[in-house]
Every structure is written in structure tokens, then in C-alpha cells.
Amino acid sequence: xxxxLVKWSRVKSPWVYHLNSGSxxxxxIEILAALMxxxxxxxxxxxxxxxxxxxxxxxxxxxxxxQLKDRVIRIYEQVPEPKFVVACGQxxxxxxxxxxxxxxxxxxxxxxxxxxxxxxxxxxxxxILDAVxxxxxxxxxx
Ligand code: SF4
Numbered sequence: 009x010x011x012x013l014v015k016w017s018r019v020k021s022p023w024v025y026h027l028n029s030g031s032x033x034x035x036x037i038e039i040l041a042a043l044m045x046x047x048x049x050x051x052x053x054x055x056x057x058x059x060x061x062x063x064x065x066x067x068x069x070x071x072x073x074x075q076l077k078d079r080v081i082r083i084y085e086q087v088p089e090p091k092f093v094v095a096c097g098q099x100x101x102x103x104x105x106x107x108x109x110x111x112x113x114x115x116x117x118x119x120x121x122x123x124x125x126x127x128x129x130x131x132x133x134x135x136i137l138d139a140v141x142x143x144x145x146x147x148x149x150x
Pocket of ligand 1: 031033034036070071097098104128
């Protein structure tokens with residue numbers, strides 16, 4: 009009963025924590041555009057949270073830098089279960105232009121598990137919203 013209530017609330021209103029682990033900020037600007045009234049992610053119940061402890065989904069941008077690797081893992085551990093990570097942009101997917109650099113680990117899935125990938129450099133707000141809708145649909149289907 010309680011699990012059903014938690015699942016229902018997650019499907020109706022996934023709360024998002026935005027994590028930048030080394031991005032150039034291009035992807036971050038598109039995420040913010042997706043959350044603003046023009047694209048209006050709130051119509052799907054998506055809400056930006058300031059703390060990972062209150063979030064259901066981490067939206068991660070950028071490659072993982074050596075400097076931030078431990079913090080990325082700590083932030084992931086702070087999100088309550090069940091949790092999902094969405095890699096937003098080519099850098100978060102594979103490291104892209106930073107791949108092979110001495111100071112980066114590569115994509116976010118080198119460090120924490122990733123449930124969904126949004127390609128693009130940077131992805132458009134429409135692509136970010138599409139990923140959110142697909143994630144909510146996947147949550148509904150269990
Ligand atoms: S994918 Fe492109 S816009 Fe996004 S962080 Fe990498 S270089 Fe910047």
C-alpha cells in the first residue's frame with residue numbers, strides 16, 4: 009500500500025537534482041530552459057530540488073572530472089531509492105571532447121549507474137522533456 013503511494017507520487021511528480029560534474033555549461037543552460045515556463049517541465053510534475061536527499065532523478069551534465077568523482081558518488085548515495093540518473097549531453101554520455109584527458113574519468117556511467125541518455129551537444133530542451141516523459145512512462149510501467 010505504502011509502496012504504491014510512493015510509486016504514484018514519483019510517477020506524478022519526479023523531483024530532479026541537477027548535477028554538473030565538469031560541463032562547459034552549455035547543457036546546463038538547456039536544462040534550465042527546459043524547466044522555465046516556455047517549455048514548462050512542471051506540467052509533467054517535474055520539480056527542481058536543491059538537495060539530492062529530496063530528489064528522485066539526477067540529471068547529470070559534463071564528463072566526470074577527477075576532482076569531482078568522489079563528490080558525484082557521494083551525491084548519488086544521498087538520493088533515496090529507487091533513484092534514476094539521466095546523462096544529459098555527449099560529455100555525460102561518453103566524455104566527448106574531454107575523452108582521454110588526464111583530468112577526466114569519461115562519461116557519468118564510469119562512476120555511477122545511468123538509466124537514460126540524452127544525446128546532443130547540447131541537447132535541445134525538447135529532447136530533455138522527451139527523456140523526462142519517457143522516464144515517467146517507464147516508471148508507470150514499473
Ligand atoms: S555536451 Fe557539449 S554543451 Fe554539453 S557539456 Fe559537453 S561540450 Fe558542453
